Amino acid sequence: MKKCLPTFSFTILRESSLWSLLYSIFLFDIVATSMSPQKKMSRTTSTKNAMHWFRKGLRLHDNPALVACLEQSPHRFYPVYVLDGNSYQLLRCTPLRTNFLIECLQDLDANLRKLGSRLYVLEGDPTVVLPQQWEAWDITHLSWEEDESGEPYATARDETIVEKAHAANICLHSVCSETLYPLQDYVKKAGVGGVPATMTGFQKLFGGMKAMHKVLPAPRKEDFPVTDDQAEKNLYLPPKKPIDLPWPRNIPKSEVDYVWGPQDCKSLTPMVHGGETLALKALEKSMQDATWVATFEKPKTSCTTIRPSTTALSPYLSWGCLSPRQVWVAIDDALTRAKGVTRTKPPVSLHGQLLWRDFNNLMAHDANQESPGCWNKMENNKYCRQVPWDDDPKLLEAWKTGQTGFPWIDATMRQLSSEGWIHHLGRHAVACFLTRGDLWQSWEEGAKHFEAQLLDADYALNGFNWMWLSCSGFFYQYFRCYSPVGFQKKNDPTGMYIRHYVPELAKLSDKYIYEPWEAPAAVLQKAGVKLGDNYPRPVVDHKIVSKENMSRMKEAYDAHKEGQVPAAVANKKRRTK
Ligand code: FAD
Numbered sequence: 001m002k003k004c005l006p007t008f009s010f011t012i013l014r015e016s017s018l019w020s021l022l023y024s025i026f027l028f029d030i031v032a033t034s035m036s037p038q039k040k041m042s043r044t045t046s047t048k049n050a051m052h053w054f055r056k057g058l059r060l061h062d063n064p065a066l067v068a069c070l071e072q073s074p075h076r077f078y079p080v081y082v083l084d085g086n087s088y089q090l091l092r093c094t095p096l097r098t099n100f101l102i103e104c105l106q107d108l109d110a111n112l113r114k115l116g117s118r119l120y121v122l123e124g125d126p127t128v129v130l131p132q133q134w135e136a137w138d139i140t141h142l143s144w145e146e147d148e149s150g151e152p153y154a155t156a157r158d159e160t161i162v163e164k165a166h167a168a169n170i171c172l173h174s175v176c177s178e179t180l181y182p183l184q185d186y187v188k189k190a191g192v193g194g195v196p197a198t199m200t201g202f203q204k205l206f207g208g209m210k211a212m213h214k215v216l217p218a219p220r221k222e223d224f225p226v227t228d229d230q231a232e233k234n235l236y237l238p239p240k241k242p243i244d245l246p247w248p249r250n251i252p253k254s255e256v257d258y259v260w261g262p263q264d265c266k267s268l269t270p271m272v273h274g275g276e277t278l279a280l281k282a283l284e285k286s287m288q289d290a291t292w293v294a295t296f297e298k299p300k301t302s303c304t305t306i307r308p309s310t311t312a313l314s315p316y317l318s319w320g321c322l323s324p325r326q327v328w329v330a331i332d333d334a335l336t337r338a339k340g341v342t343r344t345k346p347p348v349s350l351h352g353q354l355l356w357r358d359f360n361n362l363m364a365h366d367a368n369q370e371s372p373g374c375w376n377k378m379e380n381n382k383y384c385r386q387v388p389w390d391d392d393p394k395l396l397e398a399w400k401t402g403q404t405g406f407p408w409i410d411a412t413m414r415q416l417s418s419e420g421w422i423h424h425l426g427r428h429a430v431a432c433f434l435t436r437g438d439l440w441q442s443w444e445e446g447a448k449h450f451e452a453q454l455l456d457a458d459y460a461l462n463g464f465n466w467m468w469l470s471c472s473g474f475f476y477q478y479f480r481c482y483s484p485v486g487f488q489k490k491n492d493p494t495g496m497y498i499r500h501y502v503p504e505l506a507k508l509s510d511k512y513i514y515e516p517w518e519a520p521a522a523v524l525q526k527a528g529v530k531l532g533d534n535y536p537r538p539v540v541d542h543k544i545v546s547k548e549n550m551s552r553m554k555e556a557y558d559a560h561k562e563g564q565v566p567a568a569v570a571n572k573k574r575r576t577k
Pocket of ligand 1: 310
């Protein structure tokens with residue numbers, strides 16, 4: 001739905017019931033006004049039955065679209081989630097990610113039940129199953145949280161839903177609440193010059209925005225109509241296990257990267273579990289130590305601790321179990337408590353991390369406005385330089401499975417597959433290693449793998465950071481390259497992190513834990529390490545390839561300056577046509 005309505009309306013909604021009533025009638029009348037007078041009349045006089053469609057905003061707190069829907073005082077109210085195997089959230093997901101979603105849905109259902117309501121979980125293509133339920137439940141009003149980044153599947157889906165809802169005379173309402181400010185507000189503020197493509201520029205833009213809107217409380221029991229659910233009591237329940245999800249999806253299995261079965265769903269070890277309840281607890285815990293919050297400096301956090309050295313709130317923000325404004329306010333509260341402490345500032349502070357998030361979303365939105373669906377791709381993406389990456393499935397597989405022969409890279413990739421989360425600097429290292437640093441494979445492949453594996457996989461953030469790390473966009477200092485050996489040695493000289501995630505090397509002495517290929521045969525033997533057998537030899541020689549890659553990057557940059565597409569990129573495009 002293109003009509004992004006200002007969030008201020010919801011502050012007003014909560015503050016004055018008269019305004020609330022008038023404003024919500026006005027908002028929901030947007031679609032009603034396009035009806036024929038007769039139909040409009042019948043709609044306004046008939047009973048209101050409302051549906052709130054949960055997509056990413058899997059929470060009750062600070063959910064303006066949900067609040068607006070309830071403000072309609074519907075006779076019946078249906079909070080709905082649609083399990084859609086083709087959505088960005090599920091298309092490429094691993095059992096870990098699926099499990100996280102199930103936990104979110106279970107929690108949402110439990111919290112709604114405490115308020116006398118419940119969650120209705122449907123399955124299939126929302127553009128088909130939702131209209132069926134509108135008819136079955138006689139739905140008159142529909143609300144949802146807007147998807148603003150321009151992710152192509154969601155955009156096409158929502159356009160169809162709007163058309164079908166129009167045809168069914170349903171009053172629609174969507175709200176932009178995924179970011180601190182609606183992205184349209186940034187666009188408006190930036191004006192004719194367009195949105196800035198640097199963090200410094202974004203911080204300036206952010207600084208000029210009007211005050212942020214208040215965080216909305218979760219609805220109360222009395223806000224919900226009394227539900228008589230007897231007939232559907234045992235229907236539309238949230239799934240219990242990853243394997244309960246719709247499968248096969250309605251695309252051929254050969255087109256899905258990750259096909260898994262029940263055996264893959266056993267003994268999952270996610271970094272965090274899903275759901276709004278745990279999200280709010282995790283937020284509270286992160287904010288307990290006010291001095292830690294006030295002095296947070298991202299580059300100084302460590303990626304080699306077994307427990308996260310940052311907040312690890314990203315999966316909750318990504319699925320919308322936490323509202324970014326709620327996190328912003330919680331940080332504000334902690335800063336107020338941290339008296340006499342010199343505070344860090346954006347972009348390295350904790351507030352700064354939320355600014356990165358909004359900035360990334362704005363960039364995705366802007367790129368997709370110009371060329372729909374280009375974000376997460378090299379081609380036709382105005383922010384992405386054309387680099388002639390190689391295409392070597394064996395190297396890619398070695399990277400994905402943590403079998404590159406570089407212990408620290410392998411440990412990080414194995415943490416990703418076993419826990420679904422890695423620290424930001426770990427992401428830096430493995431992304432640089434896959435692309436410009438060592439393996440010279442396309443960042444698009446790396447991004448796809450992250451989308452499947454990360455509990456926090458996020459269309460806008462993932463694309464932005466992969467472009468950054470591969471020096472394809474937003475960051476251009478390709479001559480600054482992470483060493484897959486030395487980068488974390490100072491933080492973790494005994495290689496504790498490696499020993500944890502790469503048990504084959506657990507007995508190796510500190511001296512060789514980052515570089516087993518340098519160890520004398522007797523040392524390897526004593527530690528039970530057989531290079532090329534139970535642990536791989538390095539897949540590349542870092543010293544050689546990193547230099548070669550820098551000159552290949554220079555060529556790509558020179559071609560870019562001259563407005564050319566590097567020959568290898570142009571040839572590849574011809575081959576794939
Ligand atoms: P904290 O440092 O505690 O920050 C709090 C929140 O701020 C995060 O939860 C996140 O929402 C936001 N944030 C933090 N760092 C960034 C950043 N660099 N850019 C944008 N927002 C940020 N993050 C995702 O949420 N989803 C992704 O798919 C994703 N893909 C990435 C891919 C690569 C190659 C890289 C280098 C980074 C990626 N990130 C992604 C960004 C970042 O690594 C994670 O958001 C962060 O590590 C999450 O940990 P945290 O919640 O402890 O972060």
